[in-house]
Amino acid sequence: MDHTDQLIVSELQADARVTTRALAARVGLAPSSTAARVRDLERRGVITGYHATVDLEAVGRPIQAMVFVKLSPTDEDTINAFLAEVSSMEETVSVFVISGVEDAIVHVAVGDVRELRDTVVRRISAIPAVADERTSLVFDEIRSTPGVATSG
Numbered sequence: 001m002d003h004t005d006q007l008i009v010s011e012l013q014a015d016a017r018v019t020t021r022a023l024a025a026r027v028g029l030a031p032s033s034t035a036a037r038v039r040d041l042e043r044r045g046v047i048t049g050y051h052a053t054v055d056l057e058a059v060g061r062p063i064q065a066m067v068f069v070k071l072s073p074t075d076e077d078t079i080n081a082f083l084a085e086v087s088s089m090e091e092t093v094s095v096f097v098i099s100g101v102e103d104a105i106v107h108v109a110v111g112d113v114r115e116l117r118d119t120v121v122r123r124i125s126a127i128p129a130v131a132d133e134r135t136s137l138v139f140d141e142i143r144s145t146p147g148v149a150t151s152g
Helices: 003-014 020-027 031-043 076-087 113-124
Strands: 063-071 092-097 104-110 130-138
Touching: 003 020, 003 031, 020 031, 063 076, 063 113, 076 092, 076 104, 104 113, 113 130
Parallel strands: none
Antiparallel strands: 063 104, 063 130, 092 104
16 A cells, blocks of 8 residues: 555545545545545455444443453354354444453443343353353443554
8 A cells, every 4th residue: 555545545534425526635636546546445455344433322322331251162163153142132332352361342332231231141141152251331432543554
C-alpha cells in the first residue's frame, strides 16, 4: 500500500459513506482514479466491508459486559463449537479468541441486569465446554477506528 492507499483507507474509516468525488478531493486524485483504487483495495482484501455503527442503548440494549471464558478442553473442535454457540446468541456483540488465562471474551449487550444474569448463567455458563467465566460490566465505551499509518 502506498501513501495514497493509506489516505483512502483512513478517509473511508472516518466516513464510509463519503462520495467518490469528495474522497477524491480529500486524497488529491481524480474521481475515476480514486474509484479504481477503492475497487483494488476491496479486491485485495484490504477493505473487507462497510458497516453501520449502532447505538446499543437506542435499540434497547444499554447494559454491556465482557464475559471472560475459560474452556475445557481447549482443542479446536471445542473452541469452534463454543464460538458457534455464542456467536448465534442475539445478546452477543462480538467474540474474541485470546491467549492467557481465559480462552475467549464474549462482548454482550442486553436490556437490563436480569437479562445479563440470564445470559451469563443460563446461556454462556451452561455451554458444556465452559469451565469458568468472569463478567465485567462496561461503564463507558470509547471507540477507536483502527488506523493505517499515513506518515512515513
